[in-house]
Amino acid sequence: MRIHTYEKLWIVGSMVLIVGFIVTITYGSVGLGITMIGNEEETIAPNELNDDEQFGEPRVEQIGEDEYAVYVVAQTFIFQPDPIEIPANNEITFHVTSRDVVHGFYVPGTNLNAMAIPGQISEMTVEFDDSGEYGLICHEYCGVSHHEMEGLIVVQP
Numbered sequence: 001m002r003i004h005t006y007e008k009l010w011i012v013g014s015m016v017l018i019v020g021f022i023v024t025i026t027y028g029s030v031g032l033g034i035t036m037i038g039n040e041e042e043t044i045a046p047n048e049l050n051d052d053e054q055f056g057e058p059r060v061e062q063i064g065e066d067e068y069a070v071y072v073v074a075q076t077f078i079f080q081p082d083p084i085e086i087p088a089n090n091e092i093t094f095h096v097t098s099r100d101v102v103h104g105f106y107v108p109g110t111n112l113n114a115m116a117i118p119g120q121i122s123e124m125t126v127e128f129d130d131s132g133e134y135g136l137i138c139h140e141y142c143g144v145s146h147h148e149m150e151g152l153i154v155v156q157p
């Protein structure tokens, strides 16, 4: 059987591509050069929260001229601190984790929406333009009193 020259070229070209893909996948899966999304998420041991520099004392902390960090611990069936008092028109970064099971961290009417997962720290940075009181609710089922798990965010003018 005689194979046309162009056909040979295409076959060789395809082989090179296929081998190339295999090499890419192999190297990727052993961790050379590919960063999986979420790999760099901070982790924390839920049973060591009390000894943690930040979550041992859930709080609002000023970290810059117009910047604040809020360390929030969710647990059945409360959020700490409560209320969370922050100033309007400042950059607020929430760091949220859970002491026990998966909880939600959701402020209706805003895009503040995260999961509070034991062992992980969810982070989101927001700025409140308007002062006032904002409800904070748990929107992940977490047990018998899930529907009562709520907190308060007070935004000072």
Ligand code: CUA
Binding pocket: 075, 076, 077, 102, 103, 104, 138, 139, 140, 141, 142, 143, 145, 146, 147, 149
């Ligand atoms: Cu906590 Cu639902």
